[in-house]
Amino acid sequence: METSLLYPVTNDQRTDQKLDGLWRFKFDETKQGAKAGWETGFHDGVSMPVPASFNDFFTDKDSREYTGDFWYSRKFFVPSAAKGKALFLRFDAVTHRATIFVNGKEIRSHEGGFLPFAADISSAVHYGAENTVVVKGNNELSREALPAGDTITLRNGKKMVRPFFDFYNYSGLNRSVHLLTLPQERVLDYTTTFELNGQDATVNYTVTTNGDAPVTVSLADADGQVVATAQGKEGALQVKNAHLWQVRNAYLYTLTIQVGDDAETPVDTYTDRIGIRTIRISGTNILVNDKPIYLKGFGRHEDSPFAGRAFDLNVEKKDFALMKWIGANSFRTSHYPYDEQVYKIADEEGFLLTDEVPAVGFKMAAAAFLGGLNQSFFKGPWLKKLHERHIDQIRDLVKRDKNHPSVLAWSLFNEPDTVDENAVPYFKQIFDESKDLDPQSRPRTFTLSEDDTIETSKVLDFPDFYMLNRYPGWYHFGGHQISDGEAGLRDEMDKWQKAGVTKPVVFTEFGADTEAGLHKLPSVMWTEEYQVEVLKMFSRVFDDYDFIKGEQVWNLADFQTVEGNMRVNGNKKGIFTRDRQPKEAAFFYHDRWNKLPLDY
Ligand SMILES: CCCN1C[C@@H](O)[C@H](O)[C@@H](C(=O)O)C1
Secondary structure (H helix, E strand, O other): OOOOOOOOOOOOOOEEEEOOEEEEEEEOOOOOOOOOOHHHOOOOOEEEEEOOOOHHHOOOHHHHOOOOEEEEEEEEEEOHHHOOOEEEEEEOOOEOEEEEEEOOEEEEEEEOOOOOEEEEOOOOOOOOEEEEEEEEEEOOOEOOOOOEEEEEEOOOOOEEEEEOOOOOOOOEOOOOEEEEEEOOOOEEEEEEEEEEEOOEEEEEEEEEEOOOOOEEEEEEOOOOOEEEEEEOOEEEEEEOOOOOOEOOEOOOEEEEEEEOOOOOOOOEEEEEEEOOOOEEEEOOEEEEOOEEEOEEEEEOOOOEOOOEOOOOHHHHHHHHHHHHHHOOOEEEOOOOOOOHHHHHHHHHHOOEEEEEOOOEOOOHHHHHHOOOOOOOOOOOOOHHHHHHHHHHHHHHHHHHHOOOOOEEEEEEEEOOOOOOOOHHHHHHHHHHHHOOOOOOOOOEEEEEOOOOOOOOOOOOOOOOOEEEEOOEOOOEOOHHHHHHHHHHHHHHHHHHHHOOOOOOEEEEEOOOOEOOOOOOOOOOOEOHHHHHHHHHHHHHHHOOOOOEEEEEEEOOEOEOOOOEOOEOOOEOOOOEOOOOOEOHHHHHHHHHHHOOOOOO
């Protein structure tokens, strides 16, 4: 677990310099890099944009599909003025694992391709001079790492991944790299929880520092007026006439933490924007500020042409424009934590998000669907190591995202095999160990596949609300059989109703692959008309069951997957194309969702 995952800020005590741009890059298929001294830096290889996945920049298939070790290198200058500061390199994400070297010295390693980590380089840098940072990355998949898959070796000796998941194994420095200078004594973390008292609110906080200097915390409104202050590493800020953060009606305060007893020359200052709101599950309702909400939105991917899985602010801005246009209010970060900037935008736009760890592919049937074996996933030699990494990434996810008002819930798995008795002890461990991580005690949940129903799943006591992924009309009862698909879905909902479902149910995946521009009257599968028929069918069912409190269609946009006989250059279930243009279904949802209140 990382010591500090605060997002970088720049002020009189802290600097944040992004090392984005062109780095040197090369593959290391024969693992010769270490022996050849690549950790000291290199000028050969190719130039590679950061942040970006490396895959789509190549024109040969062996390079695009490369699996194994790869190396990045670049120089960076450390000014003499940085002497006496703590120096860190913060990697927002390296997929799927990395070892960091500075001036040839190994600093640290990190496992997990979707969460940040910081390397303390204070002892390795030369001041007033150029330095060299080298990243040794690896993108192999295994059953003991997240996301789950296999790595095979072809007869020609080349490695190849066999993902147990339906998104492309884009790899590399997918997010920004920051050079940070920080005060030796500083803020490492902070927490906030909220109590609403009529028009007023209490912001309970804690601050973690690495020293004993006194701490002062203040809260300023959107106009910059300080509305509350408090002393101490723990305390309460009393806010009169609090302006609450609400769904699609956001309001953000600025929290300022000052370390040191002289306000004029603080030892450290950290600022962040927070939203005052509460989240609660009550019966089959999801409450924000004690008001029931209904989730309208999408499963998404961080995926776009050229950048691959890398965070691209242009794409993110466009995606939010589309989600606001269509009348959405939420999304799931399927199937991995997204770049922190996504959560900041969601905070500002008043979107709710379900924050998901990359615990995807924990189901051999899915592996079989994508080429794996058919056996119990929760009974194998990989389980011990997998669990260690799984709970480590849950801890870091909550540590990183716990202060975002947009985070509604934590998704601890996507479509694990919950029919398998062996799943129960694993789930108990994960839910026990994650219980107290979030000071705001947000709901914890996971998605249930078509196999995992109220009759077959062995772990339905664990989630705080249910997330269902269902595909009648596509993976079964497709085409003219869709009427059987609707009847079967209603049968299942009737069973949930009869069983006396006591928690909210959110549909987090449903849809149909659709080739943009393909039309037929009457429809056939893959046409835009058919996608609308499927989504209308689901809408009819959602409208008939009051315990259903959300519809997040799969997917916002078409996205890249492994190649195969079930994918036409990727997954085409997007409501928008991969270059973010609307299919007919976009206008269906624009009409359906904009008739409703923004938060219901
Ligand atoms: C296999 C059912 C789960 N679901 C997972 C998601 O990642 C896939 O993209 C989606 C699909 O097949 O379109 C299915």
